[in-house]
Amino acid sequence: MSAGLHFINVRLPHREDHRLYELKAEGGKWVSIRRQDCFLDAGDSSASRLIVPYQAGSDLKRLADADCIDLRGGIMLPGLVDCHMHLDKAFSLVQVPNRSGTLQEAIHNYSQAVQSFSKEQLAERMLTAARMALSYGTTTVRSHLDFPVHLGREVAFRTIEAALEVREKLKGSMAIQYALMVPFRGNHEAADEAVEEALRMGIDVLGGAPHLADDPEREIGRVFRMAERFGVPVDLHADESDDPGRRTVLSIAEHTICCGYQGRVTADHLCSLSAMTEKDAQHVMAKMKEAGLNAVTLPAVNLYLQGREDRGLVRRGTTRIRELLAEGIPLAAASDNIQDPFHPFGRGDLIQIAQITSYAAHMGSERDLAQLLRMITDIPAGIIGCEGYEIEEGHACNFVVTDAADVTQLLSGTKMSRWVYACGGWQSALHAAQTYA
Ligand SMILES: [Zn+2]
Numbered sequence: 001m002s003a004g005l006h007f008i009n010v011r012l013p014h015r016e017d018h019r020l021y022e023l024k025a026e027g028g029k030w031v032s033i034r035r036q037d038c039f040l041d042a043g044d045s046s047a048s049r050l051i052v053p054y055q056a057g058s059d060l061k062r063l064a065d066a067d068c069i070d071l072r073g074g075i076m077l078p079g080l081v082d083c084h085m086h087l088d089k090a091f092s093l094v095q096v097p098n099r100s101g102t103l104q105e106a107i108h109n110y111s112q113a114v115q116s117f118s119k120e121q122l123a124e125r126m127l128t129a130a131r132m133a134l135s136y137g138t139t140t141v142r143s144h145l146d147f148p149v150h151l152g153r154e155v156a157f158r159t160i161e162a163a164l165e166v167r168e169k170l171k172g173s174m175a176i177q178y179a180l181m182v183p184f185r186g187n188h189e190a191a192d193e194a195v196e197e198a199l200r201m202g203i204d205v206l207g208g209a210p211h212l213a214d215d216p217e218r219e220i221g222r223v224f225r226m227a228e229r230f231g232v233p234v235d236l237h238a239d240e241s242d243d244p245g246r247r248t249v250l251s252i253a254e255h256t257i258c259c260g261y262q263g264r265v266t267a268d269h270l271c272s273l274s275a276m277t278e279k280d281a282q283h284v285m286a287k288m289k290e291a292g293l294n295a296v297t298l299p300a301v302n303l304y305l306q307g308r309e310d311r312g313l314v315r316r317g318t319t320r321i322r323e324l325l326a327e328g329i330p331l332a333a334a335s336d337n338i339q340d341p342f343h344p345f346g347r348g349d350l351i352q353i354a355q356i357t358s359y360a361a362h363m364g365s366e367r368d369l370a371q372l373l374r375m376i377t378d379i380p381a382g383i384i385g386c387e388g389y390e391i392e393e394g395h396a397c398n399f400v401v402t403d404a405a406d407v408t409q410l411l412s413g414t415k416m417s418r419w420v421y422a423c424g425g426w427q428s429a430l431h432a433a434q435t436y437a
Contacts, residue, residue: 079139
């Protein structure tokens with residue numbers, strides 16, 4: 001546990017006031033957050049060990065030893081929250097190609113290959129992906145996990161065991177939740193037993209992709225029944241399709257209301273919402289709002305996978321980002337897949353995801369940029385239930401600092417350095433090879 005933290009000349013974009021702040025923490029908690037009247041000159045500081053940001057050699061030890069850190073106007077964000085990853089699939093592209101680039105081939109090829117992955121290989125890839133995300137400022141993750149019981153219990157539980165080992169290994173660095181992809185193929189009874197066992201082992205949330213099942217309605221009912229029985233939240237892939245007729249989210253909303261699960265259910269992707277008429281989309285969003293659903297957009301993956309049948313004007317494939325926000329539905333942006341058959345790129349960098357969201361949804365005004373930041377911080381934190389999340393006195397220190405002076409610089413990538421603090425200590429100090437004015 002760090003003895004104390006002292007920062008000067010910090011910008012806190014969540015306060016939307018463009019002012020400079022001085023922050024102090026003791027015993028891992030913020031004890032003072034004070035607005036400065038002017039830019040403090042680091043030379044006047046009484047601190048004997050002072051660090052200015054991003055100078056050569058600002059490694060973790062120097063950060064931990066510093067009496068005072070002068071951010072020189074750089075911004076501090078609460079630790080980023082990636083509420084939809086697939087850590088178990090990350091970096092599998094080398095073994096699992098996807099020649100057509102479609103969602104269907106990705107699902108097919110991955111399920112063919114998953115049997116050949118050892119637990120050690122899975123754990124190693126997951127660890128790499130999680131640590132990479134941490135280095136870019138993500139301190140909390142919700143990862144979905146494949147659970148192909150129809151390929152045999154041993155295959156299915158290999159992923160779960162690897163995931164739990166990774167969480168244990170990283171518990172001093174970051175927080176990880178797991179959502180199980182409830183299988184809809186094969187024998188339901190055997191699958192349900194396996195799901196129950198996975199929950200007992202420490203899986204937090206029930207998920208899945210019921211829109212891909214032969215009978216989505218039945219599968220959604222099944223997931224909710226189990227979720228209610230075990231008292232866990234629900235987080236479902238929903239309508240990841242260009243077909244405007246795909247509306248499983250309506251059924252998800254109905255079940256949410258029936259179970260009294262408002263606020264505890266998340267619908268991810270919602271691509272078909274963009275393909276619908278305005279009237280139909282309004283109807284769907286009103287139902288989502290009524291049910292208190294949360295939503296997650298995964299713009300990198302949807303831009304890559306969707307619209308494959310279109311010619312000429314190709315649809316973007318992302319959901320109605322602006323409209324969902326306008327409706328007041330909590331909408332987060334997240335990474336989804338990283339260098340696997342579903343998405344050949346990505347690095348678990350939510351700042352990059354915010355930038356891609358901006359392109360996908362035409363969001364660039366000052367107000368939009370503030371909204372984009374919220375979509376990778378407090379909105380996903382609320383969705384997955386992080387307590388005491390904001391940078392406020394009394395809250396635990398969990399933050400990322402950057403050399404960017406504002407969100408435009410941050411999203412443009414002209415300032416790329418990130419220092420990450422979570423779980424009572426400095427976790428990562430990433431330096432850009434070169435930053436520009
Ligand atoms: Zn996903």
